[in-house]
Amino acid sequence: MGKPLLYEILEKPATSCIIGLCSAIWFYIQKKNIGYSHVGLSYDTAVEGHHWRLITSALSHISVLHLVFNMSALWSLGVIEQLGHMGLGLEYYLHYSLVLVVLSGMLVIGMYHVLIQKFKIDYFRRVTAVGYSCVVFGWMTILSVKQPSSKLELFGFLSLPISFAPFESLIFTSIIVPQASFLGHLSGIICGYSIAWGLIHGMNNYWAVSMLGWIVLIFIFSLKKSGTYDFSFLEIESVTDPSMPSVRFIASGNDRTLQMSTLPDASTDLV
Template sequence: MGKPLLYEIWEKPASSCIIGICTAIWFYIQKKNIGYASVGLSYETAVEGHYWRIITSAFSHISMLHLVFNMSALWSLGVVEQLGYIGLGVEFYLHYTLVLVMLSGLLVLGVYHILIQKFKLEYFRRVTAVGYSCVVFGWMTVLAAKQPSSKLNLFGFLSLPISFAPFESLIFTSIIVPQASFIGHLSGIIVGYCIAWDLIHGMSNYWAISMLGWIILVFFLSLKRSGAFDLNFIEIESVTDSSLPTVGFLASGNGRTLQMDIFTGGGAELV
């Protein structure tokens, strides 16, 4: 018999929290009937200053199957939290989850920029990426490099050798799910190898908290500037250098109203 669920949750606290957050966001999106274009990441919206979409796109999913597949893989990869004896563990998991979310999103935008500007593939201007797969593929890659003898269990019955799982899953999802984002998944793999090979290293509690603080600041400032939400408690005032906004907090008003964005000519990519 397997371990009790509560015991496994105790062993994988960070993974369990992220799964809970993604599930809650999915229910909220379904309840409010929010379209993927309103929360997803695209080159066009990033150029317009919607930097907050790097975060919302990662934690949003557009279907139950999409959510279940990603969360099932993430649950299996939670074993990273139990490998403190080889330099991984809960802190490592939390620190580099931040890195994976941010860098994989930025790498996707960088690839889109090259495809649009150098190869004139305008299709990628409006392609909208949604999902946590970039991070899932990143952790899959880290585990493949650090613990190649491990297994990746999906849905409780499909087991893959972790050493081949990143590229097996990349090819499998690209064939089986036409909307799967090859660029997004590959970006997660690249960032994962950078972490596993210590090309990105040195994260500590100080740097993680500092990064989180900057992410939150940019998230709310870009939300305010983009006008996607009515954030009345944040005021951005003009200063001598208009490129350097100041932030003030107003005593009145705390309503938040979602403004739906409609895109034409683009499509959704599941990540």
């Protein structure tokens, strides 16, 4: 007989919170009739400065099948939170979930850039990535390296050897969900191997909090700059060169206003 659900939730607090957040966002998207083009990440939107989509695309799901598949896999991967004795555990899970969200999204855009600019495949300008799949595939890969004897449970009845799960799932999702992003899933696998093999390492509470702070700051500024959301307290003003902003607070009556200005450096070449 299996463990009670409440007990498993307490054993996987971070996983449970992420599943709850993604499910709540999916419900909101359905209720408000929001399309994937409004929250997803594409090459053109990234070039236009919609950097906030790096986060919203990872946490949003449009299809209920996509949501169920990702959350079912993530629930099984939540065992990572209980493997503190193997150098994993709750903190490791939180730290590198943050890394996987950001790094896998950036890698997808980098792949699109190469395909568009180098191989002249303009189709990838219009491809919009959405879903938590990149992170799920990243954790599959990490667990396959750290604990190759584990099993990945999907939908409560399908069990895959974790050592082959990343590539099995890559093929499986491409068959049952033709719209699934092959490059998105592949980027998660690449990032997962980079973390598992120690190519990306050194995350601790300090770096995680610092990274989260920069993510929040860039998220808010990109929302404002792209015109997606109007923060009345935030003012962005370009003086000379909009590519080199600096930030300062200025007084405006009884309010505090955040203003961006530019201090160009003639000796700097921007590439």
